[in-house]
Amino acid sequence: MRIGDKTILLRKILSFDAVAKEGNITAAAEKNGMKQSNISNYISDLEKKIGAKLFERVDRRMMLTEAGKKIYEIGCAIEKGICKVDNYSLQDTTVSGAIRLWTSDGLAAGYLSSCLPGFYSQYPDVKIEIICSINAPDVLYDADLAVVYEEPKHPDAVILFKHNLKFGLFASMEYLSRFGYPRDISDIQENHRLCARSNYKEVWNEWRIFVDGCQNVAAETNSSSMLMQLTKDGIGIALHPLSVGKREKDLVCLEKIKFGVSHPFWIISHRDVKDLKKIRALIDYIKTATAGL
Secondary structure: OOOOHHHHHHHHHHHHHHHHHHHHHHHHHHHHOOOHHHHHHHHHHHHHHOOOEEEEEEEEEEEEHHHHHHHHHHHHHHHHHHHHHHHHOOOOOOOOOEEEEOOOOOHHHHHHHHHHHHHHOOOEEEEEEEEEEEOOOOOOHHEEEEEEEOOOOOOEEEEEEEEEEEEEEEHHHHHHHHHHOOOOOOHHHHOOOEEEEOOOHHHHHHHHHHOOOOOEEEEEOOHHHHHHHHHHHHOOOOEHHHHOOOOOOEEEEEOOOOOOEEEEEEEEEEEOOOOOOHHHHHHHHHHHHHOOO
């Protein structure tokens, strides 16, 4: 097979892989800057070549057939090889290059951003591409590092760091000047206003019980950044990571109120890039910055 023919086949396989990951042709096309029609044609050509259907539609999502699963394994192996070549050129004696880091807009997003100023002061030649989305990427190919909230099971995933992120109650100085410092948990539930992140009730049962007992939940959001803004604007008391909330000059940690929770997260990578100097430098810095928190 000539190079040109191999290139076309490779494009078809990678396009198929993109749809397999997204479960949707439209999403795969948007993510990769391609036309939906081109991806559809690539998949159709690939199905004709192997003589089998690669997808079946289940509840508006494209699911892999048995043949599709086998082709996907081949595609993952190809992407793994591409990843090795892509990162090989970055293996030099200096700490430089780009790091693709995925995190959700959730428990660890604000915490990780708080580590970056100090890291950049030590490693100015490293660029960190922060990817935020609802669905975690396939960390083995789409990101060098990812923050996940369950211990990874994939055989190629390597845990580089684990940390329990501690949370506490915060209120703005403006809020406290208007409503006063709460006496205890019961006082908050009966006489104060609360701002809540909607999915936190699913994470901690004690938080669910606390929120369900509050008389005035003034605002609820699914965004950590919006929750922080609501708190800073004096809308109500809210739960935030201690390392994030204590950086805000206008916020007061309600340490007299004996309420706190924690949640583990893992920073993972894949075996082919975990030992790159840029990766080790970032992980080592995060470990140092986290010591004592």
